[in-house]
């Protein structure tokens with residue numbers, strides 16, 4: 001009986017966020033759907049909402065600059081009450 005388990009042994013080294021379920025390959029992030037993005041995008045859309053320490057994408061030095069385009073912005077101003 002030979003073990004021919006070559007289904008996914010040749011995948012690039014990546015990490016999967018156990019909280020968000022998103023795979024991070026280097027600086028590229030593979031979402032479950034849609035085109036690949038960046039750590040910043042992943043953070044802006046998913047990880048910043050993850051209230052769990054298990055999230056692997058919470059390190060600002062790795063995430064880098066999060067731009068407006070990375071999030072789901074719709075030109076909505078957030079106004080603080082008072083004033």
Ligand SMILES: [Zn+2]
Nearest residue numbers: 017020047055
């Ligand atoms: Zn995460």
